[in-house]
Amino acid sequence: xxxxxxxxxxxxxxxxxxxxxxxxxxxxxxxxxxxxxxxxxxxxxxxxxxxxxxxxxxxxxxxxxxxxxxxxxxxxxxxxxxxxxxxxxxxxxxxxxxxxxxxxxxxxxxxxxxxxxxxxxxxxxxxxxxxxxxxxxxxxxxxxxxxxxxxxxxxxxxxxxxxxxxxxxxxxxxxxxxxxxxxxxxxxxxxxxxxxxxxxxxxxxxxxxxxxxxxxxxxxxxxxxxxxxxxxxxxxxxxxxxxxxxxxxxxxxxxxxxxxxxxxxxxxxxxxxxxxxxxxxxxxxxxxxxxxxxxxxxxxxxxxxxxxxxxxxxxxxxxxxxxxxxxxxxxxxxxxxxxxxxxxxxxxxxxxxxxxxxxxxxxxxxxxxxxxxxxxxxxxxxxxxxxxxxxxxxxxxxxxxxxxxxxxxxxxxxxxxxxxxxxxxxxxxxxxxxxxxxxxxxxxxxxxxxxxxxxxxxxxxxxxxxxxxxx
Ligand code: SAM
Numbered sequence: 001x002x003x004x005x006x007x008x009x010x011x012x013x014x015x016x017x018x019x020x021x022x023x024x025x026x027x028x029x030x031x032x033x034x035x036x037x038x039x040x041x042x043x044x045x046x047x048x049x050x051x052x053x054x055x056x057x058x059x060x061x062x063x064x065x066x067x068x069x070x071x072x073x074x075x076x077x078x079x080x081x082x083x084x085x086x087x088x089x090x091x092x093x094x095x096x097x098x099x100x101x102x103x104x105x106x107x108x109x110x111x112x113x114x115x116x117x118x119x120x121x122x123x124x125x126x127x128x129x130x131x132x133x134x135x136x137x138x139x140x141x142x143x144x145x146x147x148x149x150x151x152x153x154x155x156x157x158x159x160x161x162x163x164x165x166x167x168x169x170x171x172x173x174x175x176x177x178x179x180x181x182x183x184x185x186x187x188x189x190x191x192x193x194x195x196x197x198x199x200x201x202x203x204x205x206x207x208x209x210x211x212x213x214x215x216x217x218x219x220x221x222x223x224x225x226x227x228x229x230x231x232x233x234x235x236x237x238x239x240x241x242x243x244x245x246x247x248x249x250x251x252x253x254x255x256x257x258x259x260x261x262x263x264x265x266x267x268x269x270x271x272x273x274x275x276x277x278x279x280x281x282x283x284x285x286x287x288x289x290x291x292x293x294x295x296x297x298x299x300x301x302x303x304x305x306x307x308x309x310x311x312x313x314x315x316x317x318x319x320x321x322x323x324x325x326x327x328x329x330x331x332x333x334x335x336x337x338x339x340x341x342x343x344x345x346x347x348x349x350x351x352x353x354x355x356x357x358x359x360x361x362x363x364x365x366x367x368x369x370x371x372x373x374x375x376x377x378x379x380x381x382x383x384x385x386x387x388x389x390x391x392x393x394x395x396x397x398x399x400x401x402x403x404x405x406x407x408x409x410x411x412x413x414x415x416x417x418x419x420x421x422x423x424x425x426x427x428x429x430x431x432x433x434x435x436x437x438x439x440x441x442x443x444x445x446x447x448x449x450x451x452x453x454x455x456x457x458x459x460x461x462x463x464x465x466x467x468x469x470x471x
Contacts, residue, residue: 098144101216132170247281309335
């Protein structure tokens, strides 16, 4: 039997099934013990994170007053580490050809009726121009796994195309990449192509369910998939993004495993995950969520977000348009730091190929435009940010974590967020959004230190003259 070892790079050691069940049994035993729960909450108040075992105890705790304290603390930690900034991005689907058999995803190879499409570089250009015209600066590239249709060369060429497009005042400044697990050599090439974060959702950490849900293709190999982040980090990619697809397996075990994965990366490579995403299973072509037994109710979903914020305070938390406005509104307060807006999950969806049949991956619940999302954020006093400057300035991996852990990322991010918001308002916003934005900018500027105000004003003047340099 394999042993738990967070320093090992073997999936069976760092996501050790015995450790997961031991943790859940321990959590069941102590989750309603007031002394234990308060002890953990006190530790959490130091805002330095919790271990997977401590977090599991809080997750299973059913005491309403403790849960209220967990939510309050998550809000405080969010404020301390990230302030009121929310980073915006959009997914860009390059190709939905796929050789895998993921039973929850309509791109699986045996789906004969979904419209398959792989964009040409010209089509990618049209998509990126459409995204730039919305005001986006940061993309998450998505593609099915298909060695012939979507080889790494295609992904690399597409990244190059995307970074190269400068349309009007638009530019994509950070390309995050969500493609299938691959070799160290291919991760090296992605790193050399200047990707931002390498994102790979684990789907489920439970090996048995993983193998059942992935019956075919390279993704069927649990170890290959689970050890992918180790290969990516060894290849030099410093920012990696984790996530599980909630709904495939029981949430408590997924939550514990996700934190074990984060602890493993931090212990071995000096930097935990740059981001954690919290996707929940959505209906899609031929996919009914009712066919899956582990649907995650809203209240527990929100508690998981709050506990992730408390457990890994320095990790960005991402929520996509899989969730609707109401849940996103609550999740933002509890710790989410990045959201997508104006998203399409079909291949070629932004440049309106209306005549084409649907190629989308799943149904989204937030169909608002980016402008609507930006205005909605500001109406709740969040500062929408299009900033990519940490990445542009090399504040990645361990360096980013070191600044973030000292709660000093504010010093960099707040002025940069305001500058990129101003850029958005001047170039892309509707008059109504602009009016709200200008009021918010004024209020936020007033909160800055004298030095920050001076630097920001100088950069805003350069922005007006078209001379500001963004990273
Ligand atoms: N091919 C890459 C891979 O295998 O990791 C990228 C996958 S896909 C483009 C991005 C993610 O969408 C998947 O990792 C999965 O978690 C999620 N996804 C797939 N089907 C979904 C569904 N029905 N509802 C919500 N998310 C889904």
